[in-house]
Amino acid sequence: MVETKVLTESSVFGQIAEYQHEQVVFCHDHETGLKAIIGIHNTVLGPALGGTRMWHYTSEAEALNDVLRLSRGMTYKAAISGLNLGGGKAVIIGDAKTMKTEALLRKFGRFVQNLNGKYITAEDVNMTTKDMEYIRMETKHVSGLPESMGGSGDPSPVTAYGTYMGMKAAANKAFGSDSLAGKRVAVQGVGHVGTYLMEYLQKEGAQIVLCDYYEDRALEAAARFNARMVGLDEIYDQDVDIYSPCALGATLNDDTISRLKAQVVAGCANNQLANEDVHGPELARRGIIYAPDFLINAGGLINVCSEVQGGNRQSVMTQTERIYDITTQVLQKAEQEGSHPQAAATRQAEERIAAIGKVKSTY
């Protein structure tokens, strides 16, 4: 997996210090074979919330780096969205197909419970609703449960709505109008969020070019959205106004940025910039308006937050709609400061954490 912030430290505490984590918990259980790491980045604003991912990492160092990077991203996502949540994430090391058992998941749940609510988990890569139900048997600090269990349900439609809001704000900056009618949009990855996003795009009259790793999925989406399907690598060369990464991270890198013809990049994928200190400025230098990923894909977190801290569908959608205004502010700030949007968004998140930290300094 590709880093978005290049670490210079290799020791465990060196890495923790560099990312400025509060606490990192290594969980081990001989019986079940559980090896997990819980990264709690920052809890100034509230409990650290973020999903658990199970992945067959090639090394423990890779797993540690992944959890540190992902949990830090959750801190910024919550902070910039005005949520009273901190940033956390967990990884379970192993092959989900062969190693995931009820006992392993419940053992992991007990480690989450031991943190007494400082970390709240949720679903992430290779975890299912059923897995969450097992974890829930050992701890109440689980979110993102299905609606039938009193949870907030599938976050994807809300994530798509926020991404759409961020895309419109970025379009407004680039084209002088936030209308997407007639705009050519390249959607990379037509999974859960990508599909909901294309519903908004189609409604507004955008022309869609798309690709997906699964050809049948891409073909089906192309038929449904009257879109043109292209190959996985061809997506970067399309003559479009907007490029929307909705699949994997790190797709904005040394090889791809020079190929883009789009004036706007706005998508839901996490960690789109392979190296934020290099590729954020590079996009700005080329005059491409980049809507920061952790800002415009925060709808899912806003949805989950309502489950933990209260709220209903209407308040969730209203809060998600604010992504438009926040994106506008961030783009303006980046321009004024002569920086790039990812840096401006990160700074805005850090400023809120610092300010609220001072509010809490007295009883």
Ligand code: NAD
């Ligand atoms: P998903 O798995 O449903 O969809 C991803 C799609 O991308 C799949 O159809 C997959 O086949 C495709 N894909 C994978 N590699 C590809 C490639 N190289 N080129 C083209 N397509 C490729 O996932 P999702 O829930 O829609 O999430 C999409 C992205 O948004 C992920 O990066 C995820 O981390 C991020 N995200 C999702 C949410 C959410 O609410 N689901 C919230 C925040 C961020």
